[in-house]
Amino acid sequence: MRNASGFGYPIQYDIAKGVDNYTLVWEQDKTPCRQPILDAAKRLENMGCRAIAAECGYFAYFQKDVADYVDVPVFMSxxxxxxxxxxxxxxxxxxxxxxxxxxxxxxxxxxxxxxxxxxxxxxxxxxxxxxxxxxxxxxxxxxxxxxxxxxxxxxxxxxxxxxxxxxxxxxxxxxxxxxxxxxxxxxxxxxxxxxxxxxxWGTLLDYAYSVINHREYYGHI
Structure with missing residues (x-):
């Protein structure tokens, strides 16, 4: 899922430095993950991304934090x-x-x-x-x-x-x-x-893209 060619829409990646599978999932204290995740989300927003998602479902832990930190829709999990x-x-x-x-x-x-x-x-x-x-x-x-x-x-x-x-x-x-x-x-x-x-995760990203880049309707309405 790290391959952008797997999706039918533009994908921009950023890395939350210092956050890995162990610190995000295994560690009980997830506080050290918070700021790197917020920083990565802000960088994506500053690049012009219209929505932000995270790769692992356990990023659910930070859904509220990130949604409060940026001004674009957030789909963390x-x-x-x-x-x-x-x-x-x-x-x-x-x-x-x-x-x-x-x-x-x-x-x-x-x-x-x-x-x-x-x-x-x-x-x-x-x-x-x-x-x-x-x-x-x-x-x-x-x-x-x-x-x-x-x-x-x-x-x-x-x-x-x-x-x-x-x-x-x-x-x-x-x-x-x-x-x-x-x-x-x-x-x-x-x-x-x-x-x-x-x-x-795929159905979530498809939905995210559909709401920030709605399709046109053609023909008789």
Whole structure:
């Protein structure tokens, strides 16, 4: 997802210096991440970016901070879509949130993107609950080799298995929310298997672009 050619619209990147997977996800004290993230967001705004997004779903922790710091729309996490999805599927069904590591997705992350902790959702940890070795080699600092690598076909099998087991465990799931940006490439394969609406970082970015650069309408109106 770091490749801008994966999107059908212009992408500008900036790096939040000093923020990595360990400091953002694993560390309990996330205070050191705050200012570098705000600085990166401001640089993007100053470049002329019309909307700001972040690559990892755990940036949800800083949604309110960044939205208050810049004057353009902010989409820090795919999890922003959860309250919206809940309205789409109704109160009798639940949103199935598939995240990288369940143990690190705290109530603060959820509340900062508007998720009611007592509402209709379930959470599955792809790595720490169901097992996803291909993701471990990329994002688990305890298991990541010196030269990390991951195989697409194996990752796809893992993601299909995880989501299939997840919806079997919770039959009331009416839609899947893929928290991790690394899960997005497998969304179509997952959907073919479980036949449910799939939301991801990609659907969030598509929405973000549509609201800051609305399309024209042609023909008879």
């Amino acid at each position: 795919s999890l922003l879509q959860v309250p919206f999805i809940q309205q789409l599927i109704g109160p009798k069904k639940s949103v199935g949130i598939v995240c990288a590591q369940k143990r690190f997705l705290t109530p603060t992350h959820l509340e900062n993107v508007g998720i009611d902790l007592n509402s209709n959702f379930h959470i599955a940890g792809a790595q720490d609950e169901y097992g996803c070795p291909q993701f471990d080699t990329l994002w688990d600092h305890e298991k990541r080799p010196e030269i990390p690598e991951s195989y697409y076909d194996e990752s796809e099998k893992d993601m299909i298995r995880i989501c299939t087991e997840f919806v079997s465990k919770y039959p009331d799931i009416g839609a899947i929310m893929l928290e991790c940006t690394g899960m997005q490439p497998y969304a179509r394969a997952i959907q073919r298997e479980i036949d449910l609406p799939i939301f991801s």
